[in-house]
Amino acid sequence: MISPGTSRSRRITRRGRRRLLFALMAASIGLSVPIWVPPLLAALSAFQVAELHVTGTEHIPPDEIRALAVTPDASVWDDPATWEERVRAHPMVREATARREGFNTLEIAIVERRPIALVATPELRPVSADGYVLPLDPSAESLDLPIIRGPVETEGGFVKDPGMRELILALARMDRTRSDFMSLVSEVGAAAEGGYRFLLLPGAGADVVLLPGDEPLRALDRVSIALGQIEDRRVARADARFRGQVVLTRVEER
DSSP states (O other), X not given: OOOHHHXXXXXXXXXXXXXXXXXXXXXXXXXXXXXXXXXXXXXSGGGBOOXXXXXXXXXXXXXXXXXXXXXXXXXXXSOHHHHHHHHHTSTTEEEEXXXXXXXXXXXXXXXXXXXXXXXXXXXXXXXXXXXBBOOOOHHHHTOOXXXXXXXXXXXXXEEOOHHHHHHHHHHHHHHHHOHHHHTTEEEEEEOTTSXXXXXXXXXXXXXXXXXXXXXXXXXXXXXXXXXXXXXXXXXXXXEEEETTEEEEEEGGGO
């Protein structure tokens, strides 16, 4: 004999199982939507790319990015990673992000490799912070950049020498935080006694600044303070490679 309570319990159990089954079916359908809907929509002509907006360009013509990114039959429902990968193949592009805008419009935002200095390869070519030699004509682009002394070797488009790469990275950090100083630098290279040697433009307050390879930015702050205390005579050399101090050599003391 089955009691009324037992029958009710079984009905509740069956009802709970049905609800669970329906929930699982709904979840499986929901999870499958991103898999089959985009290919279906991509096949519709209404979603073919009609406009492509390119942002973030300074040296790259936007048409070059458009030609790289999409094919004539591209749809806004194509995989964005494909567009981004194509754009990153451009030697001037460091990063690219693509997104859909409306039914038939795309936007691709890029981050360009920024020229930091000029290196001799043997002709002067701009180089980015990661040591990549950029396909830019310095004269055509009117690039006002310091020249890194000495010829460089490249491998795969990058400066090969690790010491030179370290110097370029140091210049990039200086350019971000001390652009006022970098605008006065004419040439830069390794100093004979270690560290970096900066040849400055006339009227910069010193002809030559020597900075250590370790923490050059802190040393540059010391140089700025020391030069600010010299008013009557021009400084030939400011050497900040000594910990905690700057040695100034005035013009007549050479």
